[in-house]
Amino acid sequence: MEISVSEAKAQLTDLVRQAEAGEEVILTRDGRPVVRLVPIRSKPTREERAAVLEAVRAAGAAAKKDDWPSAARSQDFLYGDDGLPA
Secondary structure (H helix, E strand, O other): OOHHHHHOOOOOOHHHHHHHOOEEEEEEOOOOOOOOOOOOOOOOHHHHHHHHHHHHHHHHHOOOOOOOOHHHHHOOHEEOOOOOOO
């Protein structure tokens, strides 16, 4: 939604609520966009970051397969017995 700065003065509380709800609110001056109202996103706490890292580690451990080929030898099919590209 776009609204002029002069009109926004009377509706600031409603515009802030709309921005908090996720609606894009742009203030204009002389018909040109000059300001965008956006909600402030809180930074995750140390505990929240630790929980995300633990979830990623657990997902990685669960996906580990013992029967997967070794990455060290995964490109051998590209080379002949003489060690040159096939």
